[in-house]
Amino acid sequence: MNFESIQDNNRYAHAILLIITCYISFFLFNGEFFVNIMEARNFVTAREMIEKGNWLVPTMNGELRLAKPPLPTWITAFFGNTFGMENLSMLRFPAGIMGSLMVFFMYQFTISLSGNRIKALTNSLVLVSSFYVLYMSRTGTWDIYCHSFMLGAIWIIHSAFKNHNSKSLWIKFSFTGVLLGLSFLSKGPVAFFALLLPFLIAYFSVYRLKDLKQYWKPIVLCLFIFAIISFWWPVYISIAHSQEAAAVAKLESGSWMNRHVRPFYYYWNFPIQSGIWTLVIFTSLLFPYAFKNFETKKEYKFALIWTLSSVILLSLIPEKKDRYLLPVLIPSALLAGQFLHHLYIVFKNESAKKADHILFGINTWTIAIVAFSLPIVAFFMFQRQNLMSVPTFALFSIFSELVAMSLVICWINRNVRGMVLSTTSLLLIVVIFIIPHTGGILNKNPHFKSIAEVRNLTDLHKYNYYSIGEHDFRIELVYEIGKEVKQWNTKEKLDLPEKSPFVVISTENPKDVFTKPQMSKIKLDIISRYDNNMQRVGKRRNKEHFKKYVSLVTPISIPDKTCEETAITEMNNSKDNEN
Numbered sequence: 001m002n003f004e005s006i007q008d009n010n011r012y013a014h015a016i017l018l019i020i021t022c023y024i025s026f027f028l029f030n031g032e033f034f035v036n037i038m039e040a041r042n043f044v045t046a047r048e049m050i051e052k053g054n055w056l057v058p059t060m061n062g063e064l065r066l067a068k069p070p071l072p073t074w075i076t077a078f079f080g081n082t083f084g085m086e087n088l089s090m091l092r093f094p095a096g097i098m099g100s101l102m103v104f105f106m107y108q109f110t111i112s113l114s115g116n117r118i119k120a121l122t123n124s125l126v127l128v129s130s131f132y133v134l135y136m137s138r139t140g141t142w143d144i145y146c147h148s149f150m151l152g153a154i155w156i157i158h159s160a161f162k163n164h165n166s167k168s169l170w171i172k173f174s175f176t177g178v179l180l181g182l183s184f185l186s187k188g189p190v191a192f193f194a195l196l197l198p199f200l201i202a203y204f205s206v207y208r209l210k211d212l213k214q215y216w217k218p219i220v221l222c223l224f225i226f227a228i229i230s231f232w233w234p235v236y237i238s239i240a241h242s243q244e245a246a247a248v249a250k251l252e253s254g255s256w257m258n259r260h261v262r263p264f265y266y267y268w269n270f271p272i273q274s275g276i277w278t279l280v281i282f283t284s285l286l287f288p289y290a291f292k293n294f295e296t297k298k299e300y301k302f303a304l305i306w307t308l309s310s311v312i313l314l315s316l317i318p319e320k321k322d323r324y325l326l327p328v329l330i331p332s333a334l335l336a337g338q339f340l341h342h343l344y345i346v347f348k349n350e351s352a353k354k355a356d357h358i359l360f361g362i363n364t365w366t367i368a369i370v371a372f373s374l375p376i377v378a379f380f381m382f383q384r385q386n387l388m389s390v391p392t393f394a395l396f397s398i399f400s401e402l403v404a405m406s407l408v409i410c411w412i413n414r415n416v417r418g419m420v421l422s423t424t425s426l427l428l429i430v431v432i433f434i435i436p437h438t439g440g441i442l443n444k445n446p447h448f449k450s451i452a453e454v455r456n457l458t459d460l461h462k463y464n465y466y467s468i469g470e471h472d473f474r475i476e477l478v479y480e481i482g483k484e485v486k487q488w489n490t491k492e493k494l495d496l497p498e499k500s501p502f503v504v505i506s507t508e509n510p511k512d513v514f515t516k517p518q519m520s521k522i523k524l525d526i527i528s529r530y531d532n533n534m535q536r537v538g539k540r541r542n543k544e545h546f547k548k549y550v551s552l553v554t555p556i557s558i559p560d561k562t563c564e565e566t567a568i569t570e571m572n573n574s575k576d577n578e579n
Contacts, residue, residue: 014107014121021128022103024428026096026137029435031089034442034534038141039092040479041065046077047085048484056233057240061475062484066237066248071185072145086455086482092140099137102148103128106333109155112162113334114299118344122420123337129427130329131275132322142187147327150191153179154199160218161209173218174225181229195327198309202331206302262320267311273325274332276370276427279363281332284339289355295345300338306331340416347414361411364419368407371426374400378434387440388433396433403429443534451505451530451548452480460503460527460552469506469513474545477532481505490514496521501554507544510551523554 035043045060058065058073075094083090106127110120127133136144153176160172183191203209238245271281284290287304294300310328314320343360346352375397382388388396403426410418454460465481466488467473478485485505488497490513506513510524532546 010117014117014124017121018103018107018124018128019100021125021424021428022096022100024431025128025134026099027089027093028431030092030096030138031087032435032438033138035088035476035479036139037474037476039139040476042073042076042140042142043080043085043091043479044475045070045073046080046091047479047482049073049077050081050085056236061473061478062486064241064244064248066241066245067252068142069185069188069233071182072140072142072187075145076140092138095140095144096137098144098148099128099133102133102137102144102151102330105148105151105155106330109151109158110334110337112155112159113302114296116341118417119337119341122340122417123333125420125424126274126277126280126336126340127330127333129275129424130273130277130333132273132326133329134275134427134431136323136326141323143190143323143326145186146183146188146191147195147330149179149183149186150195150327151330153183154196158203160215161203161207164214166214169215169218170221173215173222177222177225178229180222180226184226184230185233191327194310194314194324195330198306198313198331201309202302202306205305206298259319260321261318264315266320267315267325267328270311270325270328271332273322274329274336276367276423277333277336279366280336280339283359283363284335289359290339290342293346293353293356294338294342296338296341300335303331303334303338307335340420343414344416347416352414357414360414360416360419364407364411367419367423367426368404368411371400371404371407374426374430381441382434382437385440388437392433392437396429399429399433400426444539445531445533445536445542447531447537448533449528449530450480451477451532451550452482453528453530454480454550455482457527463501463503463552464498465503465505466497467506468504468510469508472545473505477505477546477548480532490518494518496553496555499555501552504551504553505548506551507547508549510549510553521555523556525552525554527551 041060045058045065048059048062049055052059055070055074055077058070072094076091079090079093080087085091103124107120107124110123111117114120133144156172156176156179160169160176180192180196234245271278271285274281285304285307287300290300290304291297307328310331314324314328339359343352343356346356347360375393378388378393378396383390383393403422406422406425407419409415410422461483465483465485467485468488468490471487471489473485473487486497488504494515494517496518504510510526511519514522514524527550529547529549532548533542535541
C-alpha cells in the first residue's frame, strides 16, 4: 500500500471518527436540558413565525423582535413546523448541525494551514470536546451559527491566500462572501469582531502577505455578495419599521456599555470554558517554552496571537458573558493542538526534554485522576439519590476506570495520540451516561410543577391568555405555555380586555389582583398553581416570578358601560341613598 492510499484511508477514518464524536457530543440526549432564556426567545419567535406568518418582521410574544437577525430563527421555525414546536430534540438539531460544521471547518482549516491530517484530527477533537462548544451546539441559540459560518469563511480565505490560482480565487471568494453574509444574518457583526478580526491580525502579523493586488477584484466580489446577503433584511426593517429599528439599535448599543458590566480581566480565565482541555490550553500558553522548543514556531505564534487578540478585543467591551467566549475556543483548539503535536514529534524522535516529560505527565495524570474520580462523584450525585440505576452506574464506573487506565498507559508509553483519544472518550462517556440523569440534579425543587401542563388542557386553547399583576412575564414561561401571553394591568385598565372568557396568569392569587368592580363582573375559576423553579424555596435562584396561578375568567355580564363608569355609577347611587 503506497503513501497516498494510506492518506486516503486516514481521511475516511478521521471522517467516521469525527461524525461519531459529533453525534454523541451534539445530538445524543439533546432534549434533556431545560429550555433557557436565550432558547426561549428563539423558540417563541420561531413559533410565532409559523402561527402568524411574520417571517420578515419577527415578533416575540406579540412584540416586534428586531434585536437579532432572523436566520437561526428561520431555520428553527422550519424544523419546528416540520417536527413540532414541542420537540426539543429537533428544535436543537440545527445547532448540532452547525456545531458539526464548525468541527469540519476546523479540520479543513488545519489542513490548509499545515497540510497535516493528524494535526487536523487533533485540533478537531479538542474543539468538539470543549465544554462551551458542546453546550452551545446542544442549545438552540444564535452564537453557534455565526461563529460556525465565520470559521468556514476563514478557512476559505486562508486557502485563497495560500494558493494563488487566479481561477479558483473567484470561486473561493464567492463562497467566502456567502458565508460572511450568513454569519452576519445570524448575529450581526459579532463574529466579525470576535473571530475574523483577530484572525486577520494574527495572519498578517505572522505570514505578512505581500502581494494583495491580485486579490482585489475577487475581494470586491466577495464584499458585494456579503453585502447583498447581510444587509437586505436590516435595510427592509429600517424602512418598514424605522422608529422601532432605531430604538432597538440604541438599546442594543447601550447594553454593551451598561448591562452585565465586568472588569477588563474577566475573560482571562478563558481556558476553563474548554472544560476537560483546560490544563492543556493553559500549558500551551507557556510561550517561552513553546518558542524555545516547538518545531512549527510560525503556526504556534499565529494561534497564540489569534487567541490573545480575540480575548483582548472581547475584554474591551464592558458587557461580558461567559458564552461570548465561544469564538476564543476556536484558536484555543489550534493552540492546544500545537502543544500536543510538539509532544508527539519529540516523543516519536526520542528528543524530548525534561520539560516535555513533566508537562505531558501533569496533563495526562490530571485527566486520569478526573476519570478515576468520576464514579465517586457520580455515586454521591446520582446513584446514592436513586437517580441512576445500579447497572448504569456500574457500566459508567467501568468505562471511566478503563479511560483512567488508558491514560496511565499513554503516559508510560508517551502516547500523545492515545492521550487525545482517551480524553475525548471520557467526555463522550459523560454525555452517554450522565446527561440522561441530570434532570434530578438540575431540578431540586420538590414542589416543581411545570406550567407546560397547561398545554394539555385542550379546553383552554381557544381562549386568549393574559398576564396580570406584573409588567414583565418571563419568556421561558411563554414558551412552556405554548401561546402568546398578553399584558393586562388590572389597576390601570379597569375594563375587561374581552367580552368572552379568557385565561389570566398571575404570581399573586388573582382574587387579590382584580378590583372589586372587576370581580363583580366576572366568574373566576382558579385552575391550578404552577412552580417552574428548579431550586427549592430559600435558595437564591428560587424566584417568585416563576410561580404562577392559572385561572379562567368568564364575564358574567356584558355592560355597555366600562368598569370604571360602573364604579362611578355605584358610588353616585350610594350617595343618593345616603341623602
